[in-house]
Amino acid sequence: MTRTASVTGPILSLFGTPLKLFQFLAGLSPRLDAKSLNGEVQKWAVRQGGKCEADRWRPITVCYGLEKGEHFGDGGTTIGNTFLNDVPPSELRKEVLYHELQHTTQFEFYYKKFNFWPTFLVYYTYGTGLSRGCANVYEREADLQGNLYHC
């Protein structure tokens, strides 16, 4: 809906939310199952000029060559089992990949629960703004295992 996007766009920009990602997610059906969500995210990443590679050892796909602030926030954004960022998997630090793996687990846990779309997704994509890093409950939870931010 263009009307919603034009109203929320400037507000979301203030929070540093990756707008193209947010608009893409807002256009998805809340009825998508987790597997379809992953597929849609990866297809979108490729349409946006990225490349996607499934990790050989871990249940995560890295899409790279994307633009910070448009397609992902801060060091990257994980949606479903897909990590969106600008760095190819071969150049990713292990700590980053492990941290993002925790977010894939969060998705498995939260997806389809707790009024997921209006709460988790919005809050999660706000991770680059006011609730960035350790101030974001999902980052703290990921950090318990991933230890990237040292919350």
Ligand SMILES: [Zn+2]
């Ligand atoms: Zn994180």
